[in-house]
Amino acid sequence: MLLARAFDERCLTLQRQGRIGFYVPAMGQEAAQIGCGWALDPADWLFPAYRELGLALTRGVTLDELLCQFFGNAQDRLKGRQMPNHYGYRDRNFVVGSSPIGTQIIQAVGAAMAARRRGDAIVTIPFFGDGATSSNDFHAGLNFAGVFRVPTIFFCQNNEWAISLPRSRQTAAKTLAEKGGAYGVPGEVVDGNDVHQVFRAVRTARARAIAGDGPTLIEAQVYRLGPHSTSDDPRRYRSDAELAEWKQKDPIGRLKHELLDAGAWTEEQDAALLEEVRGEVAQALARTETVGPADPTSFLDDVYATRTPALDEQRHYLEEMLKAGMVRQ
Amino acid sequence: MTEATLVQAVNRALHTAMAADPEVLLLGEDIGVNGGVFRATEGLLKEFGADRVIDTPLSETGIIGTAVGMALYGLKPVAEIQFLDFIYPGFDQIVSELAKFRYRSGGQYPCHVVIRTPYGGGIKGGLYHSQSTEAYFAHTAGLKVVVPSTPADAYGLLLSAIFDPDPVIFLEPKRIYRSVSGEIPEGDHREPIGKARIVREGTDVSVFAYGAMIPPATEACQSLEGEGISAELVDLRTLSPVDSPAVIASVEKTGRAVIVHEAARFCGYGAEIAAILADKAFYSLKAPIARVTGFDTPFPYALENLYLPNAARIRQSVLDTVRAA
Known part of the structure; x- marks a missing residue:
């Protein structure tokens, strides 16, 4: 959790310095993501949105991999094609996301049906926010999941704000979890700032799904401590008082005090750990900065399994333009 | 060789593909018990079972999004959209997701879904059962768009589409579903995609x-x-x-x-x-x-x-x- 927070803070600075174009911080949502990630099996398929840093770390995604994606450089697994935060790694069962809201929710249901057909005892988990509960694919996803009784855990991080729209204006429903009821999908609200509670809820939902008892909708109540993205200024729509109130509930501070109270942790250890994770981030960044840019013509690959004649022609044209200095990366 | 109408050729191609590969499955509205509103999937539920011929709730984004998820996992789903005119609730899944998965993942996630859908006029279908909007799909990088005009082509091109590594929008000219008939080959005989x-x-x-x-x-x-x-x-x-x-x-x-x-x-x-x-x-x-x-x-x-x-x-x-x- 501390590593995620330190990384987030560094990336926000990188964006302000103009070294990466854009960034979506996850701060405030670490307990929900990491508690969920730890409760799952590595074989389970995750369908992230674009604010899932903590979750990615539970899958062993390295800081170098993430930074290379943000820079869109030669070692970016996505070959410099996607905006920062839209990463994915097939070998970690971490499906590559997109910017449209909610589309991954129904896809996770399809993947669960496919896994069941193959006899794989896994669950699929789409991750989404409070805003996504208004999207078409949230409703389609829960409806299909209820009808086909799939092993899917719908993991909603209600962080109270969909950019500038408060949760109270997203829906008139009292909770997001209760939306499952109409689709025959049990819903549960958990305190997303309590890593233990999240862990237990996901564990239980996973056991139900694997036993063939169907899907669960979990609403983890959290708060987005940072902006929606680096293009957003939350002071336009929410008060300092509200932010201050939620900062008191910061999941990292909460866990730290829990551990201190239990005598399992000391301030000295905490300071040392913070220093250690900041060092890790700095080293990863230093390594990333030595990586060269992405291959300039590689963006013409992977449109289809094999390049079409038209794309070959366009590649040739691009190469000519590059050679003549008419275009630059 | 057997004689078939265009819609029968579609049915026979689906049958051939499903018999050849257990990872081919169908999903859509009214395709199971009812055999499809144009009868393209007639008899397939009985032969291959409800796990492979899946009647879905009425949601095109649900059908296509589910098919995308299945394909990411490695199956070969063939989705039926009852009329091309009704595909638009699923347009986001087609354009933002299906067409871009291979690309946006740097080649990690191929997504070979076939979407079959009857298109076009001439059946007294009015505004919403007649349109021919192939250009929307042809304009989108990452999709292949195929339109057969004979039973033999419907058969051979659909088989190619199902085993193609890329997503294919397969537009069936419903006006001539039954008005043209001709010989179709037996077995896994494919017509190449991309050839006039x-x-x-x-x-x-x-x-x-x-x-x-x-x-x-x-x-x-x-x-x-x-x-x-x-x-x-x-x-x-x-x-x-x-x-x-x-x-x-x-x-x-x-x-x-x-x-x-x-x-x-x-x-x-x-x-x-x-x-x-x-x-x-x-x-x-x-x-x-x-x-x-x-x-x-x-x-x-x-x-x-x-x-x-x-x-x-x-x-x-x-x-x-x-x-x-």
């Missing part, structure tokens, strides 16, 4: 068409023989990726081009064919390129015969083109 077919050879003018426009275009070309005009008819069959060499070669031979489609004219698929010819065959052209198309209106119910290109309109356009120079 010369329906009839000619030397004076090239007519480019696809789907349900092939029968009236054929009739028009035949009737011109009496006028001493030798018209070549090219069935494009795959709209994306387009078979540019075949299009260019035909016009290099004839020097004239008439493009036929039932979709609206403005930004219709024919505009791309005209552009290819202007780019690559300009100096072979003896006359302006002509288009015979639907009108730039929504699709009219009682007046559909006025909207749709017919043999007489195609014939006149070919005559004008040949007489122009």
Whole structure:
């Protein structure tokens, strides 16, 4: 959790310095993501949105991999094609996301049906926010999941704000979890700032799904401590008082005090750990900065399994333009 | 070889693919017990079971999104959308997700879904059971767009589509689902995607068409023989990726081009064919390129015969083109 927070803070600075174009911080949502990630099996398929840093770390995604994606450089697994935060790694069962809201929710249901057909005892988990509960694919996803009784855990991080729209204006429903009821999908609200509670809820939902008892909708109540993205200024729509109130509930501070109270942790250890994770981030960044840019013509690959004649022609044209200095990366 | 209508050929191709590969499965509305509203999936539920012929709730985004998830996992889903006119709730899944998964993942996630859907007018379907909006899909990088016009092509192209590594929008000309019949091959016989077919050879003018426009275009070309005009008819069959060499070669031979489609004219698929010819065959052209198309209106119910290109309109356009120079 501390590593995620330190990384987030560094990336926000990188964006302000103009070294990466854009960034979506996850701060405030670490307990929900990491508690969920730890409760799952590595074989389970995750369908992230674009604010899932903590979750990615539970899958062993390295800081170098993430930074290379943000820079869109030669070692970016996505070959410099996607905006920062839209990463994915097939070998970690971490499906590559997109910017449209909610589309991954129904896809996770399809993947669960496919896994069941193959006899794989896994669950699929789409991750989404409070805003996504208004999207078409949230409703389609829960409806299909209820009808086909799939092993899917719908993991909603209600962080109270969909950019500038408060949760109270997203829906008139009292909770997001209760939306499952109409689709025959049990819903549960958990305190997303309590890593233990999240862990237990996901564990239980996973056991139900694997036993063939169907899907669960979990609403983890959290708060987005940072902006929606680096293009957003939350002071336009929410008060300092509200932010201050939620900062008191910061999941990292909460866990730290829990551990201190239990005598399992000391301030000295905490300071040392913070220093250690900041060092890790700095080293990863230093390594990333030595990586060269992405291959300039590689963006013409992977449109289809094999390049079409038209794309070959366009590649040739691009190469000519590059050679003549008419275009630059 | 057996005799089949176009819709029966679709059914037989689905049967062949499902029998050959247990990872092929179907999903859509009313495709199971009911066998599809056009009966394209008739008998398949009984033969392959409800795990592989899946009746879904009424949600196109649900059908397509589910198929995307299945394909990411490695299965080969074939989704049926009851009419092309109803595909738009699933458009986001097609354009933002299906078409881009391989690309956005740097090649990690191929996503080979086939979406079969009846399209086009001529069945008294009005605004919402008649449209021909293939250009939306052909415009989207990452999708392949296929339109058969004969039972043999429906059979062979659908088999190719199901085993293709890329997503395919498979548009079925419902107007000729039952009005054309012909021989179809047995077994896993595939027609290549990306290849046009010369329906009839000619030397004076090239007519480019696809789907349900092939029968009236054929009739028009035949009737011109009496006028001493030798018209070549090219069935494009795959709209994306387009078979540019075949299009260019035909016009290099004839020097004239008439493009036929039932979709609206403005930004219709024919505009791309005209552009290819202007780019690559300009100096072979003896006359302006002509288009015979639907009108730039929504699709009219009682007046559909006025909207749709017919043999007489195609014939006149070919005559004008040949007489122009």
